Amino acid sequence: RIDGERLWDSLMRMAEIGATPRGGVRRLALSAEDAQGRERFRDWCEALGLSVRVDSMGNMFARREGRDPGRAPVLFGSHLDSQPSGGKFDGALGVLAGLEVMRTLRDLDIATEAPLELVNWTDEEGSRFGRSLMGSGVWAGVYPEGEILAARDAGGVSVGEALDGIGARGPHPAAPFPADAYFELHIEQGPILEREAKAVGVVTGAQAQVWWDARVTGQDSHAGTTPPSARRDALVCAARIVDLVDRMMRARGEDGRGTVGFLQVEPNSRNVVPGEARFSVEFRHPATAEMERLAAEFPREADAIARGCGVELELQELFRFPHQAFDAGCVDLVRQAAARLGFPAREIVSGAGHDAVYVSRRVPTAMIFTPCKDGLSHNEAESILPEEAEAGCQVLFEAVLARANR
Amino acid sequence: RIDGERLWDSLMRMAEIGATPRGGVRRLALSAEDAQGRERFRDWCEALGLSVRVDSMGNMFARREGRDPGRAPVLFGSHLDSQPSGGKFDGALGVLAGLEVMRTLRDLDIATEAPLELVNWTDEEGSRFGRSLMGSGVWAGVYPEGEILAARDAGGVSVGEALDGIGARGPHPAAPFPADAYFELHIEQGPILEREAKAVGVVTGAQAQVWWDARVTGQDSHAGTTPPSARRDALVCAARIVDLVDRMMRARGEDGRGTVGFLQVEPNSRNVVPGEARFSVEFRHPATAEMERLAAEFPREADAIARGCGVELELQELFRFPHQAFDAGCVDLVRQAAARLGFPAREIVSGAGHDAVYVSRRVPTAMIFTPCKDGLSHNEAESILPEEAEAGCQVLFEAVLARANR
Ligand SMILES: NC(=O)NCCC(=O)O
Numbered sequence: 001r002i003d004g005e006r007l008w009d010s011l012m013r014m015a016e017i018g019a020t021p022r023g024g025v026r027r028l029a030l031s032a033e034d035a036q037g038r039e040r041f042r043d044w045c046e047a048l049g050l051s052v053r054v055d056s057m058g059n060m061f062a063r064r065e066g067r068d069p070g071r072a073p074v075l076f077g078s079h080l081d082s083q084p085s086g087g088k089f090d091g092a093l094g095v096l097a098g099l100e101v102m103r104t105l106r107d108l109d110i111a112t113e114a115p116l117e118l119v120n121w122t123d124e125e126g127s128r129f130g131r132s133l134m135g136s137g138v139w140a141g142v143y144p145e146g147e148i149l150a151a152r153d154a155g156g157v158s159v160g161e162a163l164d165g166i167g168a169r170g171p172h173p174a175a176p177f178p179a180d181a182y183f184e185l186h187i188e189q190g191p192i193l194e195r196e197a198k199a200v201g202v203v204t205g206a207q208a209q210v211w212w213d214a215r216v217t218g219q220d221s222h223a224g225t226t227p228p229s230a231r232r233d234a235l236v237c238a239a240r241i242v243d244l245v246d247r248m249m250r251a252r253g254e255d256g257r258g259t260v261g262f263l264q265v266e267p268n269s270r271n272v273v274p275g276e277a278r279f280s281v282e283f284r285h286p287a288t289a290e291m292e293r294l295a296a297e298f299p300r301e302a303d304a305i306a307r308g309c310g311v312e313l314e315l316q317e318l319f320r321f322p323h324q325a326f327d328a329g330c331v332d333l334v335r336q337a338a339a340r341l342g343f344p345a346r347e348i349v350s351g352a353g354h355d356a357v358y359v360s361r362r363v364p365t366a367m368i369f370t371p372c373k374d375g376l377s378h379n380e381a382e383s384i385l386p387e388e389a390e391a392g393c394q395v396l397f398e399a400v401l402a403r404a405n406r
Numbered sequence: 407r408i409d410g411e412r413l414w415d416s417l418m419r420m421a422e423i424g425a426t427p428r429g430g431v432r433r434l435a436l437s438a439e440d441a442q443g444r445e446r447f448r449d450w451c452e453a454l455g456l457s458v459r460v461d462s463m464g465n466m467f468a469r470r471e472g473r474d475p476g477r478a479p480v481l482f483g484s485h486l487d488s489q490p491s492g493g494k495f496d497g498a499l500g501v502l503a504g505l506e507v508m509r510t511l512r513d514l515d516i517a518t519e520a521p522l523e524l525v526n527w528t529d530e531e532g533s534r535f536g537r538s539l540m541g542s543g544v545w546a547g548v549y550p551e552g553e554i555l556a557a558r559d560a561g562g563v564s565v566g567e568a569l570d571g572i573g574a575r576g577p578h579p580a581a582p583f584p585a586d587a588y589f590e591l592h593i594e595q596g597p598i599l600e601r602e603a604k605a606v607g608v609v610t611g612a613q614a615q616v617w618w619d620a621r622v623t624g625q626d627s628h629a630g631t632t633p634p635s636a637r638r639d640a641l642v643c644a645a646r647i648v649d650l651v652d653r654m655m656r657a658r659g660e661d662g663r664g665t666v667g668f669l670q671v672e673p674n675s676r677n678v679v680p681g682e683a684r685f686s687v688e689f690r691h692p693a694t695a696e697m698e699r700l701a702a703e704f705p706r707e708a709d710a711i712a713r714g715c716g717v718e719l720e721l722q723e724l725f726r727f728p729h730q731a732f733d734a735g736c737v738d739l740v741r742q743a744a745a746r747l748g749f750p751a752r753e754i755v756s757g758a759g760h761d762a763v764y765v766s767r768r769v770p771t772a773m774i775f776t777p778c779k780d781g782l783s784h785n786e787a788e789s790i791l792p793e794e795a796e797a798g799c800q801v802l803f804e805a806v807l808a809r810a811n812r
C-alpha cells in the first residue's frame with residue numbers, strides 16, 4: 001500500500017515552489033521556479049537511490065534497476081511545469097505519485113523484473129513556447145528538436161536559451177529508447193468523474209487538437225483623428241476572429257472546443273487605433289474528422305474577416321494531432337487495478353493533451369484520471385482531496401507493478 | 407523672424423530622448439525618459455534667463471517678465487510626454503516652438519507689455535494613467551487632484567508615486583492663476599491640411615469625447631475540457647464589445663470615432679479559457695449631442711452582451727467633455743497672423759484632445775495646427791517638414807506678440 005499522507009506532503013511541498021497568493025502555482029516551463037522544482041525532485045529521487053538522467057530537452061528520468069537487466073524499463077510520470085496561474089495538481093500529481101510508487105517499493109523492499117523509470121517531462125503546458133507536450137514531443141520524434149530549440153516565448157527568449165538559463169539541458173539525446181510501457185496519472189481537469197462519483201477514470205485515449213499562432217497587422221493611428229474609412233484596426237479584426245472561434249465551437253455542440261486564450265495588442269494605448277494583434281487559436285474534438293473540418297474551415301473564414309477589415313492576417317499552424325487511442329493492454333491493467341482495489345471507475349476520453357499522447361506513438365501507454373473539484377483546472381482554485389490522490393496513486397502502483405512483473 | 411533651423415535642431419535633440427528603433431519616441435508621462443526631457447527643457451529655459459516654476463502636478467511654467475508688472479501673463483506651450491510608440495512632434499512641437507519664440511524675443515531684444523509663460527503640461531497623452539490632458543485638467547479644476555494622484559497605471563504605480571519617482575512634483579499649487587490668454591501650436595494629427603495644401607489650421611474648437619475603463623470577469627478554465635455550456639470566457643465578451651464599439655462608430659458615418667486601443671487578458675495563456683479582460687473604450691464626435699447618445703447607448707448594449715456571455719462587466723467612466731469652442735478673439739489673432747504672413751490657412755475642428763481644451767475653460771484660448779505626413783500620428787512614422795514647423799512657429803510668435811502687446 002502506498003502512503004497517502006506522504007504523497008500529500010510531497011504535493012504540498014512542491015506547491016510551495018511558485019506558490020501564488022490565491023493558492024495556485026506559477027511554475028512556468030524553464031523558469032527559475034521550474035528550476036527549483038526540478039532540483040527538489042532530483043533531491044528526493046537521489047535520496048531514494050534512484051539515478052537521474054537528463055536529456056537534451058531537459059526531460060528527467062529517475063531509474064530504479066530491475067531483476068532482469070535485459071528488460072526494457074516501465075516508464076511512468078508526468079510534468080512539473082504549470083500554467084501562469086495554474087493549480088497545485090496539474091502535472092505534479094503524476095510525478096509525485098510516481099515518486100510515492102518508488103518510495104513504497106523501497107519501503108516494502110520489492111524488486112521488479114523490469115527496471116522502472118520515473119519521468120518529469122519538460123514543458124507539458126505549452127503556455128510559454130506555443131507547443132504543448134513539448135519535451136515528450138521532441139522525445140517521441142514528433143517535433144524536430146532544432147525547430148523547438150529555436151521557438152521563442154512572448155518575451156523573445158528561445159527554448160534553447162531558457163534550457164541553458166536554468167542549466168536544464170542534459171547530455172542524453174532526447175530520442176525514444178526501448179521502453180516497455182508508459183503510465184501517467186493525472187487529474188481529469190473536467191467535470192465527468194466528479195459528477196458520476198467515480199474515483200478513477202480509465203483513459204482510453206485523448207481528443208484531436210489543432211493550434212495556431214495568429215498575427216494581424218493593420219496600422220497604428222490616432223483614435224481621435226482617424227475616420228472610419230481610413231482605419232486599419234488590428235484589434236477589431238482579432239475580435240471578430242475571437243467571436244468566429246467561439247461560434248465555430250458552438251456549432252459542434254457540447255463536444256466542440258475552440259479557444260483564444262492569448263491575445264496581445266500593439267501599441268496597446270487607449271487612444272491609438274491598434275496596429276497589431278497577436279493571438280493564439282485552438283480547436284479540439286474527440287473525433288479526428290471533425291477537428292480536421294474545423295482546421296480547414298478556420299483559415300478560410302478568418303481570412304475573409306481580415307480582408308473585410310483591410311488588414312493582413314498571418315496564421316502559423318503550431319501542431320495538429322488526431323484522436324490518440326491508448327494501448328489496449330495497458331488500459332486493461334488500469335481497469336483491472338481499479339476493479340481489484342474496489343474503486344468506482346469509468347472509461348473516459350481525455351479533453352486535455354498529455355505527454356502520454358506523444359509517448360504512446362512510441363511506447364504502449366495508458367493513463368489514470370482522478371476527479372478534481374468542479375472540474376476546474378488551469379485555475380489557481382484547482383482542488384482535489386488527499387484520498388483522491390491516494391486512490392490514483394494506488395492504481396498507478398498496481399498497474400506499474402503488474403506490467404513490470406509480467 | 408523666428409529661426410527655423412534652430413527650432414528643428416531643438417526638435418531633433420528632444421527626439422533623442424526615448425528614441426525608438428523605428429524613428430519614433432517613447433517618452434511616457436512621468437517615466438525616466440520624461441524626466442530627461444523635462445531636464446533638457448529646464449536647462450534650455452534657464453540658459454535663456456527664464457525662471458522655471460513647477461506645480462504639484464509637475465506642470466512647468468518658464469516665465470519671461472513683461473514691461474507692465476500688473477498684467478496677467480500670456481501662456482503658450484504644449485506637452486513633452488509621448489505615446490508608448492509615438493512620434494517626434496506630437497506635443498514637442500508646441501513646447502519647442504514656444505522656446506523658439508522666447509529665444510527670438512531675446513535675440514531681437516523685444517520686450518512685451520504682458521509677461522510670457524511657456525508651459526510644459528504633465529501627461530497630455532493619457533495613455534499611461536487613463537485620463538488625457540491630466541496636468542492641464544487638474545490645473546483647470548476639471549479633475550480633483552487627490553483622485554488623479556491616486557490613479558494607477560497598468561503596472562499599479564500611482565500618479566503620485568510616479569511624480570515623486572522622478573522628482574517632478576513642485577511646490578506651487580496646480581490651480582488656475584490669472585492669465586491673459588493661452589496659445590498652443592500642435593500638428594493636426596489628421597489628413598485635412600495636407601489634403602488641401604494648407605500650411606496653417608486655425609483651430610476653432612475640439613470635438614466631444616467620452617472614455618471608459620472596462621473590466622470583464624468570467625472564469626479561467628481548461629480550454630480542452632470546459633464544454634461550451636460551462637464557459638465563462640471574458641475574452642469572447644470583450645471581443646464582442648470591441649466589435650460593438652466599431653459598429654457604433656460606423657453607424658455615425660465619417661464623423662464618428664469609437665476605439666478600443668488597450669486590451670489585456672488574464673491569465674493570457676493559450677490553453678486557458680480567459681477569466682478576465684480589461685480594456686479601454688472611447689467615443690468622440692464633433693457634436694456634443696451625438697457623443698451623448700453614444701455615451702448613453704454604449705453601456706446598455708455592452709451590458710446586454712455581457713449577460714449573453716454569462717460574465718460580469720464593470721464600466722468606469724474616466725471623463726466626458728462636450729465640444730469645446732475656443733475664444734473668438736484669440737482665434738482671430740491666429741487667423742490674422744496667418745493672413746499677414748501669407749500662409750494658406752483654413753478653419754478646423756480638432757479631432758484630438760489637447761491641453762488647450764481644459765485651459766480654455768479658464769483662460770481665453772486658441773490653437774494653431776500644422777500638417778503632418780499622411781495625417782499619421784500616434785505612430786512612430788509621424789513626420790513633418792522643417793518649413794511646416796517654421797510656419798507654425800512664426801504664426802505662434804505673431805499671435806503671442808499681438809496679444810501681449812495689445
Ligand atoms: N494537461 C494539460 O493541462 N495539458 C496542457 C495541454 C493542453 O492544453 O491540453
Ligand SMILES: NC(=O)NCCC(=O)O
Nearest residue numbers: 224271530531538758759
Ligand atoms: N494630441 C493628442 O494626441 N492628445 C492625446 C489625447 C487624445 O487622445 O486626444
